[in-house]
Amino acid sequence: MKHIVAIAMAVVAGILYSQVQCSSPGCLKGTPSCIEIHPPAIHITGEKTALERQLIGEYREIEKDAWVTSTVMVPSKGERRAMLSTDETMLQAITIRELNEDRIRAYKDMGIIGEMNNGYVGIVDEKKLQSMKEAAAIRTLVNDENNARQIIFIKSSDSKDAKDSKAIQFGYDFAKEQHAKAKKGDWIQKEDGRWVRK
Structure with missing residues (x-):
């Protein structure tokens, strides 16, 4: 009995699917779909995004009298x-x-x-x-x-x-x-x- 109900529901879904047409002007005629994809606007610039600056870093020439400080970790035992x-x-x-x-x-x-x-x-x-x-x-x-x-x-x-x-x-x-x-x-x-x- 459960199998018959499942088959009947699948047939009804197929019929409904074939009857539904896309109402959007961007859809192809005769293609049954209700999904529209709108790609975002893409603007190409020479600048880095905040994420790129964080991950890659920004490179610029070091000034003549700049100092660089650093910390070096050394092991307290083995070395x-x-x-x-x-x-x-x-x-x-x-x-x-x-x-x-x-x-x-x-x-x-x-x-x-x-x-x-x-x-x-x-x-x-x-x-x-x-x-x-x-x-x-x-x-x-x-x-x-x-x-x-x-x-x-x-x-x-x-x-x-x-x-x-x-x-x-x-x-x-x-x-x-x-x-x-x-x-x-x-x-x-x-x-x-x-x-x-x-």
């Missing part, structure tokens, strides 16, 4: 190696620091590790550390980080060892930098040895 000396121990120390960075950040957030006043990291809360299962791993992490920092201090200051005054001063300067970069709530060691939260 540093190319800028530093090719000393293998220095590269290893930098790699160790990069590998330790996330774990040290986690322990700083927990309030266990802080930045000392001499450029090294230290244990802030010894009691809290002793109560943790991973106390030995945290101590190893701190030692590895400090050994890597010591190598960087010595190599960067052209010193012979960590007791050289240039290496020590480099550590103090590095500590000031780390204290300035510390997040709010991080532990930092003051010059008198006291631990305070930033």
Whole structure:
């Protein structure tokens, strides 16, 4: 029954379609249609549209005394190696620091590790550390980080060892930098040895 109704409706639609003629003067005679297409007026000019200026840009000669400023993004980690000396121990120390960075950040957030006043990291809360299962791993992490920092201090200051005054001063300067970069709530060691939260 549904098929018969569908067929009947299709026949009626066909009959109506063939009877309807276009009443517009632009239509071809005898063509059944009720659609008219009016193309927009096109004016050709030598000027760019706002969209073209935005996408393509406008080019004009730069003035004689014009200055061009730009910002160059450089990665904060991986490419540093190319800028530093090719000393293998220095590269290893930098790699160790990069590998330790996330774990040290986690322990700083927990309030266990802080930045000392001499450029090294230290244990802030010894009691809290002793109560943790991973106390030995945290101590190893701190030692590895400090050994890597010591190598960087010595190599960067052209010193012979960590007791050289240039290496020590480099550590103090590095500590000031780390204290300035510390997040709010991080532990930092003051010059008198006291631990305070930033």
